[in-house]
Amino acid sequence: MDPWEGSSLTRNPFAWIREALTSSEQDVVNLSGVDTAVYFVFLSTVLGIFALSSLLILPILLPLAATDKSIKNSRDVTDTTSKGTFSQLDNLSMANITRKSSRLWAFLGAVYWISLVTYFMLWKAYKHVSTLRAQALMSADTIPEQFAILVRDIPSPPNGQTHKEFIDSFFRDIYPETFYRSLVVTENRKVNKIWEGLEGYKKKLARAEAIFAATSNRPTNKTGLLGLAGKKVDSIEYYTDLINESVAKLETEQKKVLAEKQQTAAIVFFTDRVTAALAAQSLHSQMVDTWTVTEAPEPRQILWENLNIKFFTRLIRQYLIYFIVAITILFYMIPIAFVSAITTLANLQKAIPFIKPVVKITFIRTVLESYLPQIALIIFLAMLPKFLMFLSKSEGIPSRSHAVRAASGKYFYFSVLNVFIGVTLAGSLFDNLKALQQKPNSIVTVLATSLPKNATFFLTYVALKFFIGYGLELSRIIPLIIFHLKKKYLYKTEAEVKEAWYPGDLRYATRVPSDMLILTITFCYSVIAPLILVFGVIYFGLGWLILRNQALKVYVPSYESYGRMWPHIHTRILAALFLFQVVMFGYLGVKLFVWATLLVPLIVISLIFGYVCRRKFYSGFQHTALEVACRELKERPDLEEIFRSFIPHSLSTHKPEDHQFKGAMSRYQDYAAISAA
């Protein structure tokens, strides 16, 4: 995990490229899990789509556009590319094609070509990911969550029975031979707090001991606010006392939690994988809002506090949050439109007249003109993810990976609707508003006419994204700076240093939607301004290369969902393609090309393709297929250990890492007795 050990930057600055290129998918799966491998399938699929598309499109469309004389002949034509300024780029875009020109056939064909390439690549990728997932789930190693299911909405037990007894008897009736035991979910807020306090004291004690060992001075600290006020005490003694106190408190609270704070959810364990897979997919109660079951998430990614939320409360929360997100998207549109308007250079000059002389310097002018609006946008978007993650968790989702998918989905709508459509329409919003009022159905036409005007903006947006984004990524410069500062001034123990460098995972919740935005932009401009395909290829190619390195050497996955992200990604790629087809239909209409209607079948095919993929593949991602679950294990699973892996840290008397207690059945039995009480 040490940054200097993993990366060989110091020896040969390009060695990592060779390593990244020669690494196989299996390496990625082994080192970083299926989810990371699936992310690379995404990158390589999109790269493939753009590369294959370019092969045919660039050599055909660019000359066609360049040799038309539309713009040169009529400078007053409204749909030039770079807002008013006539540049070389305009010659290479579809805006340069005369209306009704028969050259538009080539552009129509290009839409078909890109679509067919996309269908082909997506189908291949879905199949591949499906196999990847199946192989991982077939693993001959014991995966604890494959032996368990998550049961929620458990009704109140009949009189005289505890939750635990009620659950056990219900499942023992149904699975007399394969039911192993159950773990009732408890309300852990208080015990978690005590446990976290205890862990904090332990760290502080270790730090005090480290200082003592290094300096031979017994360290002291003040007991008051933030360690700045109050009585001065000897740190080692002080923390030892606190730890003893906390341990006693923790034990009392643990007993109380197990006895009194049982909730309406449980994790139920079976003796084999097939039964668990069967149970997770089957209806247990005639009334669907009781005894609802799902596959158990990995222990490390369970969102415990959500498990007690009831069936219909979850539904209500879900719709409420959809509503909040829709409102937020709408209200974000306003500041973004404002930013986009104010940061146009012409507007800036009006607002702040004294920058006029500065603007006259060509270099500064170029930078400002190209990058100012984009930087504003990127900063704006950076503020969102935490909020969306919070919303997604509030839906009552039981696992972190699911919450990440939900947040990622919301972020995608945000970025496409606000950035792409928002920016495109904002420039000419007020002119268009009138048109929209008269013809509410003409949104596609309005969007189509606005697109070419913003081609330069989005070309630079994509470029900026890969220069700055991946540059930062490669050097991981910000965390490194923070790490070194902290290491120098704050940390004393080995554990502290380790924790500080913990690089986290790939952060799908923001990474995937921001890639998706680039994808959407590239798709939509791929025929209008074909040069963007080059940028798209570079973005996803560079992304693949750099992240391959990071995935193999830096990031540590924080959970494993066995590629459940893929259907999500697939649908959104297809949605982007769909948007592209609709926009092209509109733009060819604007060009008065009557054969634009030939795109209608293509749009229908996209819908059918999505439907077929969903029917064929999706259930395999939602559930574990039985042909997958029935593979034999390398060794008999240790059911006690599986059970223990689901016990929250704060309720476990020993950390799960302490393997010396693995065989200590007597101690374990104590716990079981408490848990059964």
Next chain:
Amino acid sequence: MDPWEGSSLTRNPFAWIREALTSSEQDVVNLSGVDTAVYFVFLSTVLGIFALSSLLILPILLPLAATDKSIKNSRDVTDTTSKGTFSQLDNLSMANITRKSSRLWAFLGAVYWISLVTYFMLWKAYKHVSTLRAQALMSADTIPEQFAILVRDIPSPPNGQTHKEFIDSFFRDIYPETFYRSLVVTENRKVNKIWEGLEGYKKKLARAEAIFAATSNRPTNKTGLLGLAGKKVDSIEYYTDLINESVAKLETEQKKVLAEKQQTAAIVFFTDRVTAALAAQSLHSQMVDTWTVTEAPEPRQILWENLNIKFFTRLIRQYLIYFIVAITILFYMIPIAFVSAITTLANLQKAIPFIKPVVKITFIRTVLESYLPQIALIIFLAMLPKFLMFLSKSEGIPSRSHAVRAASGKYFYFSVLNVFIGVTLAGSLFDNLKALQQKPNSIVTVLATSLPKNATFFLTYVALKFFIGYGLELSRIIPLIIFHLKKKYLYKTEAEVKEAWYPGDLRYATRVPSDMLILTITFCYSVIAPLILVFGVIYFGLGWLILRNQALKVYVPSYESYGRMWPHIHTRILAALFLFQVVMFGYLGVKLFVWATLLVPLIVISLIFGYVCRRKFYSGFQHTALEVACRELKERPDLEEIFRSFIPHSLSTHKPEDHQFKGAMSRYQDYAAISAA
């Protein structure tokens, strides 16, 4: 089954009413099954809705309408009830209320009252039916289909394996302990034909023997076309020869079918109900279009010829048939509108001038005015069901009960769209067409304004339905006539007579949608012309009474789906309520009542109510819940008999009724050996 034995009509003409009224739901379940009991829940629920609604609505709305002076004051108002003729009925309908009158508050309140009553009754009924279903499925008796699942879309076996071996090894891997055996579906068209021929010869032989026994003359017949031409032969000898010939042919063909005509579907048997219930709900293959599983239908209702249809073919067929139905609905609209226009008396007089004097006789005039259009409609609708049933079966549905539900759904759309909306709009269609072209969103308004004009039409329609429909039903006069004619002139053997009287089942496929149409009409007019509620109460009350008698004494259910019809019925009742609310919203708008918007929350509540019911109850009807499947059986199930009950008659060497062979395991083993080949 004898009509004279079951019905006690001859003794006391009203005894059957007492018997029907005193029969309990459990009697119905025992004698006629859960499906019939569910149908009575439907009747009594709707009866309850209308009766409860009447209680409040009739005493309040009728006086309110009668004391308003709108029509008398302005005879030229457009929305009078009975097309131009001023009658007593108009005084009692909402058309008599002045525009903007504050009396409309009561009508608005009535919509709320009816809706709340409906929610309450539907919720209670859904819960009740859910319990009925659960109890039936919990049965301690052995129900063969509870031990089996239907597997379709089985991929081709690897080289060197037969279908049978492939299927067995696949399921044995997953269910090593609970898999019993499998029955591969075969292509039986030819063997069925031979078997049917054989059965026909057997009947004819029996008949010839009966004639011989009665008359002592050896009967003869001709061998040519329809027994009219050709050589004259001795019937007994002739049919005995034919039977022997057929038996030999049948045996050869049976062997061939089992060996060569295996298809890609199978019925898989398990040793216990829980495993079968689990297996039927779980994903077996990572690719969803292979190894698809469903619960096995009852043996008697399997549509064998549909089982081989592939996953995506089924999907395509389904959508294709939706499309065909939509087209048919549209094209039926035209003749119905035509019928509706021509049969208006005024139009008839124009078309056929010489009937004018006849029309002047009041009685004939009344009859013609009231019943002519309705009779035309009823005849028209009678031609549809067979066509819709054919379409539904073509979708690739595996069981008869499912096909009935599908056909019933289509028939519902048909009748509501064509009869209700079609007739309502047809009268003023051409006037409205112009309005529609200008404002395409105003269909609700157009419908709302047209409704009151047709109140009389629909009042008489409902009346006609229960007078004629239930009259025929009670006497079952048509089948009785046919039966007695046939008995007298055709039948010679006991079996023939038995078969001739076979009354069939309740025929949900047409009965439910035609009740639904009455329900929709009553709902939609319940506030506009509240008197219709009386007719609605009579229709469903009489229906309940008469059919209770028929269900207990006449009809024999031809399959049992354990109430799976209910969600279907529930959704359509709710759809009718929704239509009613929308129409009332439109009509209150036409009355210029600004508070009509208060109905919007109600419409939203209907949608939410439907959604909640679906989420809470539907899965319990789609699958067998495990808490239901895990009940203990009275005795160990005879797995061999379960297996045998699924063998098609034409492949079984003995009729399943021949119980003397039950223990003949050696003979059975022969079959098993063939089947395994």
